[in-house]
Amino acid sequence: MRFTVxxxxxxxxxxxxxxxxxxxxxxxxxxxxxxxxPAGYVAEExxxxxxxxxxxxxxxxxxRISYSPDSAGTEMTQFLNVVFGNxxxxxxxxxxxxxxxxxxxxxxxxxxxGIGGIRARADRPRGGLIxxxxxxxxxxxxxxxxxxxxxxxxxxxxxxxxxGLAGQPTAPFRARVEAVAAAVAKTxxxxxxxxxxxPNLSGPAEEIEANLRFARDAGAGGILVMPGLFGFGMxxxxxxxxxxxxxxxxxxxxxxxxxxxxxxxxxHGVLFGTIQRIAGADISxxxxxxxxxxxxxxxxxxxxxACRGTGPGRAMLPSPGGGMSVERxxxxxxxxxxxxxxxxxxxxxxxPPNIAAAVAAMRAAVDAAExx
Amino acid sequence: MRFTVxxxxxxxxxxxxxxxxxxxxxxxxxxxxxxxxPAGYVAEExxxxxxxxxxxxxxxxxxRISYSPDSAGTEMTQFLNVVFGNxxxxxxxxxxxxxxxxxxxxxxxxxxxGIGGIRARADRPRGGLIxxxxxxxxxxxxxxxxxxxxxxxxxxxxxxxxxGLAGQPTAPFRARVEAVAAAVAKTxxxxxxxxxxxPNLSGPAEEIEANLRFARDAGAGGILVMPGLFGFGMxxxxxxxxxxxxxxxxxxxxxxxxxxxxxxxxxHGVLFGTIQRIAGADISxxxxxxxxxxxxxxxxxxxxxACRGTGPGRAMLPSPGGGMSVERxxxxxxxxxxxxxxxxxxxxxxxPPNIAAAVAAMRAAVDAAExx
Numbered sequence: 001m002r003f004t005v006x007x008x009x010x011x012x013x014x015x016x017x018x019x020x021x022x023x024x025x026x027x028x029x030x031x032x033x034x035x036x037x038p039a040g041y042v043a044e045e046x047x048x049x050x051x052x053x054x055x056x057x058x059x060x061x062x063x064r065i066s067y068s069p070d071s072a073g074t075e076m077t078q079f080l081n082v083v084f085g086n087x088x089x090x091x092x093x094x095x096x097x098x099x100x101x102x103x104x105x106x107x108x109x110x111x112x113x114g115i116g117g118i119r120a121r122a123d124r125p126r127g128g129l130i131x132x133x134x135x136x137x138x139x140x141x142x143x144x145x146x147x148x149x150x151x152x153x154x155x156x157x158x159x160x161x162x163x164g165l166a167g168q169p170t171a172p173f174r175a176r177v178e179a180v181a182a183a184v185a186k187t188x189x190x191x192x193x194x195x196x197x198x199p200n201l202s203g204p205a206e207e208i209e210a211n212l213r214f215a216r217d218a219g220a221g222g223i224l225v226m227p228g229l230f231g232f233g234m235x236x237x238x239x240x241x242x243x244x245x246x247x248x249x250x251x252x253x254x255x256x257x258x259x260x261x262x263x264x265x266x267x268h269g270v271l272f273g274t275i276q277r278i279a280g281a282d283i284s285x286x287x288x289x290x291x292x293x294x295x296x297x298x299x300x301x302x303x304x305x306a307c308r309g310t311g312p313g314r315a316m317l318p319s320p321g322g323g324m325s326v327e328r329x330x331x332x333x334x335x336x337x338x339x340x341x342x343x344x345x346x347x348x349x350x351x352p353p354n355i356a357a358a359v360a361a362m363r364a365a366v367d368a369a370e371x372x
Numbered sequence: 373m374r375f376t377v378x379x380x381x382x383x384x385x386x387x388x389x390x391x392x393x394x395x396x397x398x399x400x401x402x403x404x405x406x407x408x409x410p411a412g413y414v415a416e417e418x419x420x421x422x423x424x425x426x427x428x429x430x431x432x433x434x435x436r437i438s439y440s441p442d443s444a445g446t447e448m449t450q451f452l453n454v455v456f457g458n459x460x461x462x463x464x465x466x467x468x469x470x471x472x473x474x475x476x477x478x479x480x481x482x483x484x485x486g487i488g489g490i491r492a493r494a495d496r497p498r499g500g501l502i503x504x505x506x507x508x509x510x511x512x513x514x515x516x517x518x519x520x521x522x523x524x525x526x527x528x529x530x531x532x533x534x535x536g537l538a539g540q541p542t543a544p545f546r547a548r549v550e551a552v553a554a555a556v557a558k559t560x561x562x563x564x565x566x567x568x569x570x571p572n573l574s575g576p577a578e579e580i581e582a583n584l585r586f587a588r589d590a591g592a593g594g595i596l597v598m599p600g601l602f603g604f605g606m607x608x609x610x611x612x613x614x615x616x617x618x619x620x621x622x623x624x625x626x627x628x629x630x631x632x633x634x635x636x637x638x639x640h641g642v643l644f645g646t647i648q649r650i651a652g653a654d655i656s657x658x659x660x661x662x663x664x665x666x667x668x669x670x671x672x673x674x675x676x677x678a679c680r681g682t683g684p685g686r687a688m689l690p691s692p693g694g695g696m697s698v699e700r701x702x703x704x705x706x707x708x709x710x711x712x713x714x715x716x717x718x719x720x721x722x723x724p725p726n727i728a729a730a731v732a733a734m735r736a737a738v739d740a741a742e743x744x
Contacts, residue, residue: 023664031536032721036718041542042511046508071509071510071540073538073540077598078536078538081538081625087628088625089627090666091632091666136404138443139410163457164450166449168445170413202447205449205608206581206613209578226453229452229604230603232601233602236577237576237577237578253457253460254453254460256459257460257629260636264632287461345404346408349404
């Protein structure tokens with residue numbers, strides 16, 4: 001079964017839209033002119049096939065193009081390459097939908113854990129999850145460990161590292177992961193909690209495999225991955241590994257340009273929902289409406305819908321970052337419902353000695369809003 | 373020594389520009405409000421520092437912000453994360469320059485081979501290099517091997533795989549690399565050539581290390597990498613590995629959205645020149661003016677200048693793809709000079725049995741244009 005990508009295409013008229021769609025179908029597969037395509041299997045199976053063209057508005061068309069699973073193989077990286085590799089460099093083409101179809105869904109089955117799996121591990125059967133963030137970079141290992149313990153005491157479901165924590169000399173990856181995981185485990189035991197610690201995957205490319213195993217062995221409850229910097233193939237690699245058994249939370253760093261221009265790139269819901277889910281993320285972080293980034297309520301709703309709707313794969317948790325506070329909790333619950341992970345960032349750190357109380361206040365505010 | 377990033381920032385006036393620059397300096401490092409930043413090392417060393425703000429035009433400012441090497445560590449991935457991780461998601465911020473400075477240059481020394489190293493390996497001491505491309509996907513291994521042999525006979529300096537050749541069932545990575553490398557070696561020996569074969573790096577994330585060694589052992593003369601899908605950390609990882617000793621050619625797949633919108637993302641020269649060079653690419657492929665993509669002559673010239681100018685690291689080869697033909701050779705030589713790799717794509721494949729003659733004609737056209 002072929003997979004299908006929907007592109008929004010700028011074109012003066014239907015003939016031009018058809019020509020552009022034909023260009024995409026070739027560009028994303030054989031990358032040679034139609035006249036030169038070998039007859040038989042390559043022409044009939046491999047070349048992209050225009051399934052449908054429709055007009056959306058003056059000068060704006062929609063093209064649905066199907067591709068052979070043979071063109072993508074079994075790798076997320078090559079799947080994305082077929083979806084949008086070279087066409088990403090063309091003006092006036094935006095990916096607005098991806099339907100992997102049964103064959104690719106079998107090859108890329110998506111989240112290992114999904115909403116149910118994360119809830120089970122965090123022992124939070126219902127209600128929004130809260131995830132305070134360990135930062136800022138530049139602090140010593142002990143400061144992060146202490147901060148993490150306080151977050152667990154306050155009732156964090158997930159203790160997430162800032163995506164900027166990497167191999168800084170003051171808190172290198174392994175020393176930090178070991179100390180923070182131990183602090184979280186100890187506090188979980190003392191307080192009867194099940195908070196999950198998500199370190200930020202980092203390290204040179206040739207050490208990533210070892211760092212993943214290190215994180216698992218140290219007791220990490222999941223891992224934060226930046227697909228904009230490590231590639232979506234890294235998400236797939238972790239998600240499908242039963243021996244690693246680590247939930248994946250993805251972070252949007254370096255992915256901004258894909259969504260910011262309306263006529264190019266990839267729709268918000270597709271990039272922060274559909275693609276994350278196909279790759280196998282369990283939780284997708286994105287900039288919340290009302291925070292420092294300019295995402296609209298509609299764009300955030302599109303992301304949440306793509307994370308939680310019917311397929312592909314298990315439903316996953318949207319994780320709006322920024323713009324959350326005790327005062328806004330009721331608005332957020334109205335907007336996102338219960339299957340959501342709220343990131344709690346800088347505002348929590350105003351008074352580090354009282355962070356446990358601040359996390360607890362956020363928990364109470366979310367609980368109150370959910371039971372009106 | 374700190375490294376410095378230049379951002380072009382949209383702002384109504386100088387005060388707003390200063391506020392946005394202050395926002396970037398915090399966002400890219402500590403990611404918390406200034407009032408909450410721990411005093412001492414974090415506040416003084418880690419937080420980004422505004423070095424300079426100037427107005428470029430009505431509503432457009434330029435901010436130079438310096439960062440501590442401690443924030444980036446030794447990894448290309450984290451270096452890029454500090455340069456533009458979260459700020460990539462903001463409207464109206466574009467990276468227009470990166471100066472790594474002595475400390476980061478020592479950690480990220482850039483191309484292992486550079487222009488001189490590639491020329492020595494390809495035995496082409498002067499003149500533009502030509503690189504026909506093996507495609508289309510969907511053909512069997514033997515077809516690629518035969519095509520590669522013909523390209524060598526015609527005088528190819530580099531035989532490059534299409535970036536879409538991955539793990540397709542008709543020509544899986546290892547079987548293909550082994551057969552094509554053998555065909556190129558045999559033809560090199562028969563014809564007294566030194567053509568370099570660059571397979572396209574592919575495979576699941578956990579097999580990339582093994583695939584790199586496989587390519588080297590099979591006799592690949594270099595490797596094609598898509599940093600938009602595998603990350604720039606992968607380029608660094610290959611470039612700094614003396615035991616691998618493989619030149620890196622980078623391909624722009626999936627990177628388009630970074631350059632297409634003028635007010636966000638990253639300037640053409642920075643993305644396809646400076647960053648490639650800092651990561652350690654020896655050859656940077658980008659869409660040529662006059663081809664299927666809309667890059668202007670000025671944008672292509674900016675890329676070529678960034679690839680070949682003074683530092684950081686060794687000068688590397690720009691590789692314009694598309695728009696090259698016997699008829700345009702003189703124009704291209706006037707535009708790019710001699711330190712360049714011309715990709716020869718679909719037009720060569722119009723008549724596969726005569727591809728050696730088509731490559732030879734291109735070689736002759738380039739030579740003639742260079743010695744007028």
